[in-house]
Amino acid sequence: MKHPGEGILALYAAADLPLWRQWATGWHVRRCERCRAEVSEFRRTREGLADEAAGWMPAVDWERLAAEMQANIRVGLAAGQCIRGREPERRSLPLVRVAAVAVPLIVLTLAGFWLQLNRLRTGAPSWKQDVLLEATGGGIELRLGDRVLILQHPEAERVTYSGSAQGSLRAHWVDAETGQVTIQNVYAP
């Protein structure tokens, strides 16, 4: 019969083996008097150690030691509270300082950036966006980018033309024979 090792029996004595190993060792121990005695001895030693060590205290005046420790704990807690009380102040101070410097700088930078952007927009217009008014032999042309508005009249010499930058043309003339005044407005969509 093969007996489990001493270490295995030591663990078996307090059910410290993995489940399957515990069961297998138990099966052997129940049938083997020698191993059963070993296990009992391990249990006795273990219980003896637990009993003895549980009451294991230095030979000191406990009341005095306890009072001293309680007083020290109170002092420690009070000191901890003082430190904790100061911590947020110490932590927030650099943050406030940084914010006081950083916020105006950021605002200033953004304002400068925005102004610069605006200046670039107004200072460098594209020719395509300009309104171009041109008089031709037969009438008048208004160009706005790619769009063209043309107003022509056969009697161009007697017609008064006017145009607006909003995209409208106006022709105005007086019929010499009838004296009728005609006004023609054309609007770009």
Add this chain to the structure above:
Amino acid sequence: MGDTAGHLIQEDLDRQGRFIRENLRRIFGMIYRIVGNADDAQDLTQEVFIKALQRESQLRDLEKANRWLSRIATNTAIDFLRRHGRYSFAPVEDTPEPLTAPSTEDPEQRLLASERQSYLADGLRLLTERERLALLLRDVEGLPAEEVARRLGCSKATVRSHIANARVKFRRYIERRKA
């Protein structure tokens, strides 16, 4: 208003005081068994209670609070051993002067207790630090092997090996002493 605030502070202090009184001896003993001398145990016990009471929200459920406090105590003691090297058991006679006091105990009983402690300490000294800690946490503090592994920062298999070696060595020591 001021009276109410004062009353609340006093209640807090009373609650803290009760918590300390109820657990002080248990935690001191636990740490003493791990570090092996009263001076270090005193410092570490104080440290443990300060840590615990600074997170008072954890202490509402008393049963959980006791387990939590024990965990802080063992972890603090184990960390201390890691930082300061091997455990050094101070026999009763070597306990520093300020802590000793004339005991009301029977001198004969005191002698017997001292002998038992030395006997235990000699046995524990035969173990490696890991074996000793594993044995104390498992067999004296009654923690499951999984928890011992967690506290020692090693695998379950390793901690089982430490426990097995420690039990075998300690048992042989007891047998030798008996013989």
